[in-house]
Amino acid sequence: MSVGNxxxxLRNRSKKSQQEIADMLDVDRKTYAKWESDECEIKSSYIPKLAEIFDVEIGDLFDKELPKINISPVFNENNNSVNTAIIILTDKEAVEKLVEMLGSTIKKQN
Known part of the structure; x- marks a missing residue:
């Protein structure tokens, strides 16, 4: 994957609009859109801020493939214990991988 992609x-995972990210970076939305579509390169001074906004390491912005499965704990307001997980699957391949992993785990337990 390209940096733009x-x-x-990452923006879609964060459920933010291009305008919201552009505002955080103090750039025009069109400029940010060009970054996502790889029409122009991102100035190096914006890379650390992008990593901070998306809560990733700088190197993650350049990885060929981002992790496609994201599991986050959800806390119950009453007792602050983890009792639920939200799993975000970004594509069909991620769904298939999760099904395979779950199948392997179930077989091992039996």
Whole structure:
């Protein structure tokens, strides 16, 4: 994946609009859109801020493939214990991988 595609995936995961990210970076939305579509390169001074906004390491912005499965704990307001997990699957391949992993785990337990 390109850096542009990676920041698009990360933005979608964060459920933010291009305008919201552009505002955080103090750039025009069109400029940010060009970054996502790889029409122009991102100035190096924006890379650390993008990593901070998306809560990833700088190197993650350049990875060829971002992790496609994201599991987050959800806390119950009453007792602050983890009792639920939200799993975000970004594509069909991720769903198939999760099904395979779960199947292997179930077989091992039996």
């Amino acid at each position: 990676n920041i698009k995936v």
